[in-house]
Amino acid sequence: MSWFTKAISSSLGKKFVMASTGLFLIIFLLGHVSGNLLLFKDDGGQAYNFYAEFMTTSPIVQVLRILTAASFILHIIYSILLTRINRKARPVEYKVTKPGANTEWPARNMGILGTIIFVFLVIHLRTFLYEMKFGDVAYVDYGDLGRVKDLYTLVASTFSIWWYSILYIVMMVFLAFHLWHGFKSAFQTLGMKHRKYTPAIEKAGYAFAIIVPAVFAAMPIFFLIKSLG
Amino acid sequence: MNLTLDIWRQKNTDTKGAFKTYAISNISEDMSFLEMLDVLNEQLVEKGEDPVHFDHDCREGICGSCNLFINGRAHGPNIKTAACQLHMRSFSDGDNITIEPWRASAFPVIKDLVVNRGAFDRIIQAGGYVSVNTGGVPDANEIPISKVKADQAFDSATCIACGACVAACKNASAMLFVSAKVSQLALLPQGQVERKTRVERMVAQMDAEGFGACTNTGACSIECPVGISQDNIARMNREYYSAKAKSDNLE
Numbered sequence: 001m002s003w004f005t006k007a008i009s010s011s012l013g014k015k016f017v018m019a020s021t022g023l024f025l026i027i028f029l030l031g032h033v034s035g036n037l038l039l040f041k042d043d044g045g046q047a048y049n050f051y052a053e054f055m056t057t058s059p060i061v062q063v064l065r066i067l068t069a070a071s072f073i074l075h076i077i078y079s080i081l082l083t084r085i086n087r088k089a090r091p092v093e094y095k096v097t098k099p100g101a102n103t104e105w106p107a108r109n110m111g112i113l114g115t116i117i118f119v120f121l122v123i124h125l126r127t128f129l130y131e132m133k134f135g136d137v138a139y140v141d142y143g144d145l146g147r148v149k150d151l152y153t154l155v156a157s158t159f160s161i162w163w164y165s166i167l168y169i170v171m172m173v174f175l176a177f178h179l180w181h182g183f184k185s186a187f188q189t190l191g192m193k194h195r196k197y198t199p200a201i202e203k204a205g206y207a208f209a210i211i212v213p214a215v216f217a218a219m220p221i222f223f224l225i226k227s228l229g
Numbered sequence: 230m231n232l233t234l235d236i237w238r239q240k241n242t243d244t245k246g247a248f249k250t251y252a253i254s255n256i257s258e259d260m261s262f263l264e265m266l267d268v269l270n271e272q273l274v275e276k277g278e279d280p281v282h283f284d285h286d287c288r289e290g291i292c293g294s295c296n297l298f299i300n301g302r303a304h305g306p307n308i309k310t311a312a313c314q315l316h317m318r319s320f321s322d323g324d325n326i327t328i329e330p331w332r333a334s335a336f337p338v339i340k341d342l343v344v345n346r347g348a349f350d351r352i353i354q355a356g357g358y359v360s361v362n363t364g365g366v367p368d369a370n371e372i373p374i375s376k377v378k379a380d381q382a383f384d385s386a387t388c389i390a391c392g393a394c395v396a397a398c399k400n401a402s403a404m405l406f407v408s409a410k411v412s413q414l415a416l417l418p419q420g421q422v423e424r425k426t427r428v429e430r431m432v433a434q435m436d437a438e439g440f441g442a443c444t445n446t447g448a449c450s451i452e453c454p455v456g457i458s459q460d461n462i463a464r465m466n467r468e469y470y471s472a473k474a475k476s477d478n479l480e
Contacts, residue, residue, distance in 0.1 A: 093332065188459065
């Protein structure tokens with residue numbers, strides 16, 4: 001093995017991959033949530049549909065999309081590799097444990113939370129990205145502006161199914177818990193700890209973990225209420 | 230105080246162990262936890278039974294020998310205390326106390342509550358030292374070290390290598406121990422010569438011993454009898470990534 005493969009296969013190397021892909025996915029979430037704010041624009045989905053068109057055709061976005069997919073895959077593979085090491089490290093469990101005495105619940109359950117988020121991701125990609133790329137999403141004509149796929153109507157109709165919306169809202173709670181620990185933990189793993197900056201990083205992480213999933217959850221709520229009235 | 234003790238009994242590394250329940254009475258609340266076990270052992274010896282084996286040496290929280298997992302916590306319910314500094318007044322009459330050895334594949338049980346922590350020694354042998362040529366005794370304060378750095382290095386150096394961090398970690402990770410030993414020398418001028426090689430070798434040995442990786446739950450620092458902080462782990466990670474990127478070692 002070369003020095004690089006050896007470094008990346010060490011426990012700290014694997015943690016480096018987990019933390020850096022995690023941080024990239026945090027940036028992705030920020031972009032994803034800001035772009036989707038266009039769903040709230042009161043123009044019958046015109047701005048959102050052009051945004052969706054841009055996101056599926058722009059070459060720069062395609063590069064970012066590959067990086068995001070790679071980050072997801074690496075994040076999942078390395079979490080499995082690390083979990084295997086961690087399980088092997090304690091073959092005999094304790095009879096009595098008091099995990100609540102020294103750890104936070106999200107920190108102990110990152111794997112379970114991540115697995116739930118992965119299942120959600122598969123459903124989410126099938127519902128929207130797959131339909132946009134390979135499904136038969138109807139086109140909408142905006143005259144001089146052009147003719148684009150009407151993803152907005154697909155989003156609106158999907159989120160008017162009540163149980164689908166509730167699934168999305170519940171999933172955002174799991175995402176919030178994952179981010180609650182993941183955000184600050186990524187910085188700690190990368191060694192970015194400083195008495196001047198760490199308190200701010202932790203606060204930003206908690207805010208991110210609450211605000212981003214809450215805004216995501218507002219989208220199904222928005223369309224559910226819209227479909228009722 | 231009258232207590233019921235659930236204690237892990239295991240004849241040796243190769244045999245399977247099991248919990249055994251002992252009732253013990255007339256325990257003074259002024260006794261230390263280890264003195265309570267001494268009383269139990271005297272009674273067991275009188276009855277002709279094998280006493281409960283447990284590690285202990287200084288009994289004042291310095292040596293790091295007394296590694297007992299008491300009621301689901303490393304070194305028992307109190308923070309910043311080793312099991313030897315734990316007193317029976319922390320328990321109530323009629324309590325059920327479960328005592329287990331440290332659980333980690335890198336810490337095999339030798340007998341009952343005694344585990345082999347040789348893995349820690351091998352990690353230190355891999356790089357936790359400073360090589361110096363012998364010579365005259367240097368003058369005090371000859372090497373300038375800032376007060377802040379000296380204090381940080383001292384805080385890291387207070388690690389007594391008891392293994393509570395490994396025991397408390399859900400992954401049986403030794404990151405807190407290794408990071409304290411890496412930090413202590415990385416912070417001081419005397420440790421600069423072998424700085425990169427040291428962290429590379431110590432982390433490699435830690436992995437080879439079969440310890441888990443870190444999830445940053447922070448349990449280790451809370452259970453640590455001397456309160457080694459998470460800053461050490463962040464520092465070790467920094468040291469390791471920077472060493473891997475810049476050192477001359479191709480291994």
